[in-house]
Amino acid sequence: MTDSIASDELEYRDLLSGFVRMHILYHASQEEVYGVWLIDELAHHGYRLSAGTLYPMLHKMVKDGYLTVRSERDGRTVRKLYTATEKGRAGLAVARERVRIFAPKDSDA
Numbered sequence: 001m002t003d004s005i006a007s008d009e010l011e012y013r014d015l016l017s018g019f020v021r022m023h024i025l026y027h028a029s030q031e032e033v034y035g036v037w038l039i040d041e042l043a044h045h046g047y048r049l050s051a052g053t054l055y056p057m058l059h060k061m062v063k064d065g066y067l068t069v070r071s072e073r074d075g076r077t078v079r080k081l082y083t084a085t086e087k088g089r090a091g092l093a094v095a096r097e098r099v100r101i102f103a104p105k106d107s108d109a
């Protein structure tokens with residue numbers, strides 16, 4: 001990531017957090033996801049999040065009814081798995097529709 005992009009990401013973090021939530025809902029509507037996987041996946045899309053940023057976001061999304069969470073034990077490790085709720089899927093659909101305003105139309109190209 002270039003210094004300019006990293007700087008922009010810090011400058012507009014509050015604005016970009018909505019896109020991060022959309023990514024989370026998208027992936028959680030496809031399959032169960034967990035925090036470390038989300039951090040890696042979001043990095044592929046240019047979002048650099050720490051666990052200290054992601055986990056409070058996930059907890060709020062659970063509290064607000066967009067995600068459900070369940071714990072799964074693997075030996076001594078307990079992993080929290082997140083899945084989109086019906087409210088989360090509906091919210092993602094609304095967000096997708098609203099984002100279309102930014103996509104160029106054939107007449108704009």
